[in-house]
Amino acid sequence: MTVSVPAWKPAAAVGGLFAMGLDVLVLLPRRPFAWREFVRQAWFVARVSLLPTVMLAIPYSVLVVFTFNILLLEFGAADFSGTTAAFATVTQIGPIVTVLVVAGAGATAMCADLGARTIREEVDAMRVMGINPIQALVVPRVLAATLVAILLSAVVIVVGLVGGFFFSVLVQHVTPGAYGAGMTVLTHAADVVVAVIKAALFGLVDRLLQGDFGRGRPGRCRQRGQRNRGLHLRGAVRDQYRCHRGRREGGGVTVAGARLPRSSAALKRWGTGWTRVGLQTLFYAKTLRYIGDVFRSYRSELVRLIAQMGLGTGALAVIGGTVAIVGFLTMTTGALVSVAGYNQLSDIGVEALTGFASAYFNVRLAAPLTAGVALAATIGAGATAQLGAMRINEEIDALEVMGIRTIAYLASTRVVAGVLVVVPLYCVAAISAFLSAKLSTTVIYGQSAGVYDHYFSTFLYPMDLVWSFVLAVAMALVIMLVHTYYGFTAAGGPAGVGEAVGRAVRTSLVSSSALIVFLSLAIYGQTGNFHLSG
Secondary structure, three states: OOOOOOHHHHHHHHHHHHHHHHHHHHHHHOOOOOHHHHHHHHHHHHHHHHHHHHHHHHHHHHHHHHHHHHHHHOOOHHHHHHHHHHHHHHHHHHHHHHHHHHHHHHHHHHHHHHHHHHHHOHHHHHOOOOOOOOHHHHHHHHHHHHHHHHHHHHHHHHHHHHHHHHHHHOOOOOOHHHHHHHHHOOOOOHHHHHHHHHHHHHHHHHHHHHHOOOOOOOOOOOHHHHHHHHHHHHHHHHHHHOOOOOOOOOOOOOOOOOOOOHHHHHHHHHHHHHHHHHHHHHHHHHHOOOHHHHHHHHHHHHHHHHHHHHOOOOOHHHHHHHHHHHHHHHHHHHHHHHHHHHHHHHHHHHHHHHHHHHHHHHHHHHHHHHHHHHHHHHHHHHHHHHHHHHHHHHHHHHHHHHOOOHHHHHHHHHHHHHHHHHHHHHHHHHHHHHHHHHHHHHOOOOOOOOHHHHHHHHHHOOOHHHHHHHHHHHHHHHHHHHHHHHHHHOOOOHHHHHHHHHHHHOOOOOOOOHHHHHHHHHHHHHOOOOOOOO
């Protein structure tokens, strides 16, 4: 019996990933080690990841503190807000935010760089010269990402605790002394060590995933030898500029430099940034304005995009598409909520309330955040890659020459498809979280199913589910707008598309997290609209 090639693609990809991972582990202790490349990549990852880490840690910590403090205020135990903030930040938020930022910022840029090197046949050239590309390129990047992940985890913990402190004290009127005294009630040095180890492992695994640079399928985007000539030309021009800086062509006439060059450069960067913000806002306005045209003129394209986003194509379709990915992610977070809830509640003798923890935290916290990450990493990143590939291949320019409104046909259709797809996806996410929490509590810990169902059904408010769906739809709208913009404006070849995907993932994660915080405050209010009864 002959097996079709597409059926083997997922297995071949997984096998290549494990093979490269073993190669990296074998080459780690071998000499010579590329110290210069390691330092350069560590500085690069830290430089591009620090600001997104802070911007993502603040909304995550604020949302977690807000959700926990609502429960504590209902119990009359607001003085323990520092306890929940420290426990959640150290054990969960620190490693999770670290891997999201490292994957969306540093590792994506590394993957784009390695992919561009493969396309330009630099990896093959290294093999011809007798240099192992895994030892020279992948190993230092893996170690750099692991080191930076550990440092960023510490940054997330500090930022989360400080952000939770200001939010608890200024917004929810918690006593500062009680907040500080409660941080060490449940969180100890061993928890910090475990969090650091988790961050290191997450960074290592993420970098190994990004390091699979397609060794078996190198591409050719230009003629052989053209890249080297361009590189030598740029070097010659740069050297000549350094030697003859400020001279006109044909003589020794010195050109007067601009007054206040540093101030002029700073003002130029400032103006360029605001211009970029204006163009991005204009793109969003046009995309939203053309939504009506999608239902009038591009219904077939909309149906195709909905099927592609929901079920996926190629290897993604073999494993069940985006539905399976979202369901698996929320299943793990639901199980995590039940495990942490049961263990913490059992310390005070109320482990029967684990069903309440599942109904409360999965709906208001875990499911929306997990769905946002899944949407940005699957549907959003796919849209950016597709539009970016069309941009660098001049397909978007060809559509404009044909008289097709590219924003309506390419961007608006994807935004509408993403918003429509998120409704069944979020249903799968919520059901997976609820089922995994129940199975973890009743099967692993042996709690009675009747006790679990009683507290779960008592505290699962229907309006909370409705508002949770509203959060999911709002996140999908923001994520798709951001990703379509970065894909539509991508430039710089295959490496530029990879960098556009990384920028889009970072921006969408920060934007969606901040949106969840503001909408949660607007929907639930300062007291959370929650009353413990039953």
